[in-house]
Amino acid sequence: MMTMRIRSVAAIYAVLGALSGLLPGAGAAQAEPFVFTAIPDEDASQLRTRFDKVARYLARTLGVETRYIPVKSYAAAVTAFRNGQVQLAWFGGLSGVRARAMVPGSRALAQGAEDRAFVTYFIAHESTGLSESKSLPKEMAGKTFTFGSKGSTSGRLMPEFHIREAFGKAPEEIFSRVGFSGDHSRTLALVQTGAYQVGAVNFAVWERELKDGKIDPKRVRVIWRTPPYPDYQWTIRGDVDERYGNGFAQRVKAALLSMKDPDLLDSFPRSAFIPAENSDYEPIRKTARSLGLID
Amino acid sequence: MASLREASPLARTTLAFVAVALVCALFADLAVTTVNPYQELVRLLAGVVTPDFYATDNLGSALAYTLAFALLGVAFGNVLGFGLALLFFSRIVRTGCAFVRAIHELFWALIFLQIFGLSPLTGILAIGIPYAGIIAKVYAEILEEADPAPLRAVPLGSGLISTFLFARLPDAWAHFRTYSMYRLECGLRSSAVLGFVGLPTLGFHLESSFSQGRYSEVSALLILFYVVIASMRLWMRKPLLPVWLVAAAAILPWGLTVSAANMLRFFTHDIVPYPLRAPGGDTLAALGDWLHLMLFEQALPGAAATIQLTMVALVATGVLTMFFFPLVSPLLLGRWARGAGHVFLVVVRSTPEYILAFVLLQLWGPSMLPAIVALSLHNGAIIGHLIGRFTETVKLRPDASRGIDRYVYEVSPRIYRPMMALLFYRWEVILRETAILGILGIATLGFYVDSAFADLRFDRALFLILITAMLNICVDAISRAIRARLRLQTTLKHR
Known part of the structure; x- marks a missing residue:
């Protein structure tokens, strides 16, 4: 009995020993893979589907093994970038500003054609009776309101800025309840079901969901569009040339700008990528400072 | 009727906790904010049977x-x-x-x-x-x-x-x-x-x-x-x-x-407070502002909400335990009914309270209600299970009353002390969990901690986590003092 037990345990160990030889990393050292991430601004379960094909495109174009790692929050994306666990990231305006402040030498490479003049839509459930107007409707006061993620530019920073401008008060003093849905898909769902009466959502996500027939115009409608501001961008660490060879950052930039496949672009969703500079995001930094979101 | 003065210390403690919980519940936000919570529940149940x-x-x-x-x-x-x-x-x-x-x-x-x-x-x-x-x-x-x-x-x-x-x-x-x-x-x-x-x-x-x-x-x-x-x-x-x-x-x-x-x-x-590492300026004044902001706009409101929610959840846990333990007690139910009771309690106590709260939040919208229900269900199922097992050791007289009389006059008085011991033992656990539920959007300390992490302000996050830890240590000490005074003991088995 005892020997049988010992034997079966020994057998398991033998198999495990054999398997360990097959494990990745057990062999010779490989070239360091190029790793990127993206802020989880939409339905998190679709992130892999959206970005694994971008990883394949970059690997093909750059000739370097490229991996995408999913993260659960905007802050986690910034942290991974700061700690050097990812070298490239698809950030929002605010997360990009935060990341570049934390990583000296890092720079914005490219933005979507739409990101030069990005817009936030304020949306409302039909039961509120609110309809689209030229300025932020004052009747919003007293309703329930949801932002997107706490760290979002289009779902938090810009809507909060315009709410404070219009009412001269903090959101918690204006609305009967203030929530943070987590991402844009969720904001849409929450306002569409009436869980929140009013919300702020990224216009690109709204337009795509409208096109895909996921929005019921009888139940939820746009009540105000913000003035345009700069938003999402690809940001790269300053030390990539050292790690992947001279001119690597330039090659990444070229690869991003030459991304033409509509299937790839649709996962952002953007029509094309155009060059971007750190200084493009100065207005975002100033706004975030004025709201006390960055020190 | 016995006056409060003559009541046993255990009864007085119970009444005091119930009174505190009622006051806390009076000021709590218990609204269901979703428009069609039951429609969503039906969808959820449909999903449960079609994995x-x-x-x-x-x-x-x-x-x-x-x-x-x-x-x-x-x-x-x-x-x-x-x-x-x-x-x-x-x-x-x-x-x-x-x-x-x-x-x-x-x-x-x-x-x-x-x-x-x-x-x-x-x-x-x-x-x-x-x-x-x-x-x-x-x-x-x-x-x-x-x-x-x-x-x-x-x-x-x-x-x-x-x-x-x-x-x-x-x-x-x-x-x-x-x-x-x-x-x-x-x-x-x-x-x-x-x-x-x-x-x-x-x-x-x-x-x-x-x-x-x-x-x-x-x-x-x-x-x-x-x-x-x-x-x-x-x-x-x-x-x-x-x-x-x-x-x-x-x-x-x-x-x-x-x-x-x-x-x-x-x-x-x-994790060094920002004013201490900020370039130039009046460091001391800036640090004062920082502390004022952290204490009065975050730590105190967060701690108040955390304590409020904890007290309501603690008493609700006790109430639910009184309903849950009979489900698995051989003194009160037959074998088949107990089998079903076991399955129910196992599922409820195996589900982390964080996930329970998350589910209920999706169904009812963000208020304290989902948190209270989740915490009391999970902890009530744990204590109910232990107390149900405890009743297996209780011997009743052959001519003991049956049915509801047995529950009220025979079993309940016998399980009350061990139940209170376990309840006080889990008080600190409930508090720790309450703080965490803030991450889901309820305004307990966790909400402010989560915001600080979202803003990548680790100095603030750590300050608030330290406050949470101190609150926990205090409640643990109070609970220990109460248990000692009332001579409530938990045995090794019941930890």
């Missing part, structure tokens, strides 16, 4: 990581906790352990995510560190309560180590093993929940599929989770333990680099 195991990408690896983090985290906590238990006579060790266990695994995970990023170390340490604090305390108590007879039989002049190995350890060992199994079950729950903050465990997918309303996928994930917990005693065998540990270490993705510079920066820069 879809193919909907989740990487389901296999999520399950493997959940197991791996739990195994390695609990193993680490066990080894460290055992070592600390031997040093538990030292006040520094005792205080240190009380401190690390006062901070919830999720807060530890948020801290370690900053230091180690998505490296496996984050998951292992987030479980291992607080568990070491808990295990050290329990093991020290086990050693203290162990039979002293063998110790008296040890010949004079025996070495310290052999005395420990031959006279003290053998009696305690069985208790250590039982407790380790219980901790592993907790570890699996913790590991799953760590997915909510970004580790690649079951919680990661549970959170995404739930918030998108894909309930068949949710159902599949939860079923897998229950199967893992329910089958634990089948696969967790002593000779296989090294196999599982090696396998766990082998499947984790160790490839991501962890740099010493990151760690150093976290401790010497990130």
